[in-house]
Amino acid sequence: MSIDLKTVKHISKLSRISLDDKKAEKLASDLNAIFSFIEKLNKLDTSKTEPLTSIAETTLKLRKDEIKSGNIREEVLKNSPNKNKDFFVVPKVVE
Amino acid sequence: MKKNQSEYLIKRNDTEYEVVIGLEVHAQVLSKSKLFSSSPTKFGAEPNSQVSLVDAAFPGMLPVINEFCIKQAVKTGIGLKAKINKRSIFDRKNYFYADLPQGYQISQYKNPIIGEGEVILDMPNGEKVVGIERLHLEQDAGKSIHDMDPQNTFVDLNRSGVALMEIVSKPDLRSLDEVNLYIKKLRSIMRYIGTCDGNMQEGSLRADVNVSVRKKGQKNYGTRCEIKNVNSIKFMQMAIDYEANRQVDVIEEGGVVDQETRLFDTKKNETRSMRSKEDAHDYRYFPDPDLLPLELTDEFINDLKKNIPELPDEKKKRFIEKFKLSSYEANILVSDIETSKYFEEVIKKSDVKISTNWITGELFALLNEKNLEIIDSPISAKNLSKLINLIKDGTISGKIAKTVFEMMADGDIDPQKIIEDKGLKQQSDPKELEKLINKVVNENQEKVKEYKSGKEKLFGFFVGQVMKVSGGKANPQLVNEILKKKLK
Amino acid sequence: MIEIQNLTLVDLVNKIKKKDISSKEITKYFVERSKKSKKLNTYITENFENAIKKAEEFDKKPDFKCKLPGIPLAVKDLFCTKNLRTTAGSKILQNFVPTYESTITENLWKSGAILLGKLNCDEFAMGSSNETSFFGDVQNPISENLVPGGSSGGSASALAANLTPATIGTDTGGSIRQPASFTGTVGLKPTYGSCSRYGIVAFASSLDQAGPMTKDVKDCSLLFEVMSSYDNKDSTSIEFKRGNYLKELTDSIKGKKIGIPKEYRIEKMPKEIEDLWQKGIDIIKDSGGKIVDVSLPHTNYALPAYYIVAPAEASSNLARYDGVKYGFRSEGNNLIDMYEKTRSKGFGDEVKRRIMIGTYVLSSGYYDAYYLKAQKVRRLIKNDFDEVYKKVDAILTPSTPSSAFKIGEKTDDPVSMYLNDIFTVPVNLAGLPAISIPAGIDKKGYPLGLQIIGKAFDEQNILNIAFSMEKQINFKNNLNDWWTK
Ligand SMILES: [Mg+2]
Numbered sequence A: 001m002s003i004d005l006k007t008v009k010h011i012s013k014l015s016r017i018s019l020d021d022k023k024a025e026k027l028a029s030d031l032n033a034i035f036s037f038i039e040k041l042n043k044l045d046t047s048k049t050e051p052l053t054s055i056a057e058t059t060l061k062l063r064k065d066e067i068k069s070g071n072i073r074e075e076v077l078k079n080s081p082n083k084n085k086d087f088f089v090v091p092k093v094v095e
Numbered sequence B: 001m002k003k004n005q006s007e008y009l010i011k012r013n014d015t016e017y018e019v020v021i022g023l024e025v026h027a028q029v030l031s032k033s034k035l036f037s038s039s040p041t042k043f044g045a046e047p048n049s050q051v052s053l054v055d056a057a058f059p060g061m062l063p064v065i066n067e068f069c070i071k072q073a074v075k076t077g078i079g080l081k082a083k084i085n086k087r088s089i090f091d092r093k094n095y096f097y098a099d100l101p102q103g104y105q106i107s108q109y110k111n112p113i114i115g116e117g118e119v120i121l122d123m124p125n126g127e128k129v130v131g132i133e134r135l136h137l138e139q140d141a142g143k144s145i146h147d148m149d150p151q152n153t154f155v156d157l158n159r160s161g162v163a164l165m166e167i168v169s170k171p172d173l174r175s176l177d178e179v180n181l182y183i184k185k186l187r188s189i190m191r192y193i194g195t196c197d198g199n200m201q202e203g204s205l206r207a208d209v210n211v212s213v214r215k216k217g218q219k220n221y222g223t224r225c226e227i228k229n230v231n232s233i234k235f236m237q238m239a240i241d242y243e244a245n246r247q248v249d250v251i252e253e254g255g256v257v258d259q260e261t262r263l264f265d266t267k268k269n270e271t272r273s274m275r276s277k278e279d280a281h282d283y284r285y286f287p288d289p290d291l292l293p294l295e296l297t298d299e300f301i302n303d304l305k306k307n308i309p310e311l312p313d314e315k316k317k318r319f320i321e322k323f324k325l326s327s328y329e330a331n332i333l334v335s336d337i338e339t340s341k342y343f344e345e346v347i348k349k350s351d352v353k354i355s356t357n358w359i360t361g362e363l364f365a366l367l368n369e370k371n372l373e374i375i376d377s378p379i380s381a382k383n384l385s386k387l388i389n390l391i392k393d394g395t396i397s398g399k400i401a402k403t404v405f406e407m408m409a410d411g412d413i414d415p416q417k418i419i420e421d422k423g424l425k426q427q428s429d430p431k432e433l434e435k436l437i438n439k440v441v442n443e444n445q446e447k448v449k450e451y452k453s454g455k456e457k458l459f460g461f462f463v464g465q466v467m468k469v470s471g472g473k474a475n476p477q478l479v480n481e482i483l484k485k486k487l488k
Numbered sequence C: 001m002i003e004i005q006n007l008t009l010v011d012l013v014n015k016i017k018k019k020d021i022s023s024k025e026i027t028k029y030f031v032e033r034s035k036k037s038k039k040l041n042t043y044i045t046e047n048f049e050n051a052i053k054k055a056e057e058f059d060k061k062p063d064f065k066c067k068l069p070g071i072p073l074a075v076k077d078l079f080c081t082k083n084l085r086t087t088a089g090s091k092i093l094q095n096f097v098p099t100y101e102s103t104i105t106e107n108l109w110k111s112g113a114i115l116l117g118k119l120n121c122d123e124f125a126m127g128s129s130n131e132t133s134f135f136g137d138v139q140n141p142i143s144e145n146l147v148p149g150g151s152s153g154g155s156a157s158a159l160a161a162n163l164t165p166a167t168i169g170t171d172t173g174g175s176i177r178q179p180a181s182f183t184g185t186v187g188l189k190p191t192y193g194s195c196s197r198y199g200i201v202a203f204a205s206s207l208d209q210a211g212p213m214t215k216d217v218k219d220c221s222l223l224f225e226v227m228s229s230y231d232n233k234d235s236t237s238i239e240f241k242r243g244n245y246l247k248e249l250t251d252s253i254k255g256k257k258i259g260i261p262k263e264y265r266i267e268k269m270p271k272e273i274e275d276l277w278q279k280g281i282d283i284i285k286d287s288g289g290k291i292v293d294v295s296l297p298h299t300n301y302a303l304p305a306y307y308i309v310a311p312a313e314a315s316s317n318l319a320r321y322d323g324v325k326y327g328f329r330s331e332g333n334n335l336i337d338m339y340e341k342t343r344s345k346g347f348g349d350e351v352k353r354r355i356m357i358g359t360y361v362l363s364s365g366y367y368d369a370y371y372l373k374a375q376k377v378r379r380l381i382k383n384d385f386d387e388v389y390k391k392v393d394a395i396l397t398p399s400t401p402s403s404a405f406k407i408g409e410k411t412d413d414p415v416s417m418y419l420n421d422i423f424t425v426p427v428n429l430a431g432l433p434a435i436s437i438p439a440g441i442d443k444k445g446y447p448l449g450l451q452i453i454g455k456a457f458d459e460q461n462i463l464n465i466a467f468s469m470e471k472q473i474n475f476k477n478n479l480n481d482w483w484t485k
């Protein structure tokens, strides 16, 4: 299989990373090399194998419904590259 | 399932179209803290004041699940008579948006916590069963505010991470009335169990509406469109009506309906394609590696089952059987848990029939007029019960009772006290009444003659006069009896 | 004046406790040495003045009961440190100052340690050579223009060059063990769930695990003891009784069965690695251990599976870097434009490459073929280990298929770079503990490591085996401090 430029552009759109044509071409060739290496997996029959989602063989621990955080607006906004007193500020979203 | 007489059909050039509707209701879970973080969920707080480092997706922050939210989902599942899945998995739904700090929403995709269930609607012609496909838990997003600044969008993350139950119905709804009843029933069930306050103004309940149309009699479903995030029943109905007609027009013009996501513009009353946005949407669901599978024990589920209160369907059945209420009356009294509680409190010591009439009549009118919920009723169940007993034992007439009722509303005053203070007690002493009647008869000898000579219509005049001189307090039944004897 | 240069972490702790030396003296020593070592480019952010202040405070009110009394430590810049910049080696976080502390570093400070500074690493821990950091390549003190390995390359170099008495790293596919092997130091990747991930900049959540990097196995035991804790802020943290790893350390491995997996004897493996492995086998035999030939049949599929799972998780974990809440932002005409420019300029090439791989393998139509497949392979790999552990107590393999390479040698060939982790990756996929110890040098004089893989939560056992082998190997780095000249 081979990953073409169109696919690379589509993935870049999905990942919200802009790419110029030169970078896209380089990436297409890198991805092809990596995926031809990954294709090795196809040799393996896994039709009877259950996927392993979590290596920790335990169940989810539950937390009590208690309020222990919040009221840290200043702290939450502190690192934002664009904010005002109350909000994070982003360029206008056009619906 | 009985046939619904009030079918909702769209007619164009002799062809009738049936409208098929399915709802994905997002119900905010009632909990103190968020689904995966310990910040508060209260509505209406200062912007970004209820945000933890987890909610704002700071580097290295991890989700830890709230046990209570899981209980709430399971309880709701029980209320929907649904299958509780003992093993469920949290997935990430990946997309970028300003109010989605993680760049993904934690939701449940392939393995939801609740499976198939049902909701029963009371239609005018009988019951209708609406299938529930699933219920899953997920995080709410924050809020983007577009109208505070011409160049920028402001982001408030207070809602980010609040627990939602997404309740997905089967495409079983067929009319605007059914949508109305379905939402109300769902809301009623969740309020009974205490898992969602159902407050639509505050966004605690909103829905994505799936609409398709097909020619009447056709078996296969048509292509559906999803109208996103509609937040009132009225808007849902308007959106469905617009969308169904739009789809019929497309088909009638020889076109095909595209499966797509649309939004409802409440100002223009129309649905619009969101396709431009959809293009870059491929949610890339996968199990959230920061969380493990959620496993519920039988014990956990059974403990919750034991504590589920009587739900509207059962309560209605009981009201009909035990109190001989009509189906209509029972429906009104059980649809809201607080109303049913009020009713049961009143009838503990009072006549059921009179209580039913007074609650569904005078009390509802009063609440309506004052725009109050029953829980904030200006007249307590205890005092209404007293009033009803005073009517029943003849202490006051129904007419006086209405006056007393109005006075009671001014601070939940004891009706007994009002009657005593204002001297409104009914005169039921025959000797006293006879004195009054004698006075009226004596003062109206002319009319007595006319009455006796056959003008029987005048009987009402004498009753009226007696009531008048008694200040309305005379027991009308006794007055009737005595008058009849006197005028013989 | 005591010669700090040759002291281990355990030595320093003992000397401080005996009041032979003060925290300030030690701290000043490492600060001075670090200042003279800029050529190595190990530090991204220094905390030197603060560290000395803290050391003075410690000396004024010393608490000798804690496990790391007044010990200065530099840590990988992937651990969030309160009020000290944390970058993950990325431009996108170049100005990020956390208001919170990772559980692991919190554990260190609670044990008396003092933060020296934040060490360079591959961007978001993605790399095997420390050449993907926005803050530049790190030099291996072993030789000029040699990579230290990655992603904990800054940590490994700083440790080997004695700029910190010990350090901590994170290991997603070999990021502790491979640089340890390249720099002649000891590195432990603990069992998944043993060390909290709270406050560590995430790369691949189901694989990431923090661990100690030290001069010897004793130090490793001590530091691991401090790091490992159950943490209710991390849902994948596992509750179990944690041992006194240092106290219980023993070099007696008599009767221990050690597995030698035949699949690790890969094609074109340098003879030196082959010989090193044999040397390890002989040492174990000499110490009374039993060698058992075993098979891990799916070993060959581990790396391809890893290069699906890790990028998939990373593509999602790194979605939060969007220029809104923190970090770098490149202005755009609208929201989407801002996102695309921010992420394009904020991330380096390797990170972008992995985000793209991850996005692709999760995208509609490919999920089953790639992601689901990889998870199934992961199950098979774990089953392999489970089978083998019915017969043996631990497994011995080389840590890496080669010694350290030159800076720039592999940057144009991602696949050959990825192959570096061929021996370390299966361990992460199976969530097992593994330690790399220096075991010899190749003909260029570069260190080579051996890896001991244990059963889940059996860290004590592999520490013991490593301790026993270490004594017989008696490895010493021969450093001439070229970078100070
Ligand atoms: Mg939806």
Ligand SMILES: [Zn+2]
Binding pocket: B026, B138, B166
């Ligand atoms: Zn939803």
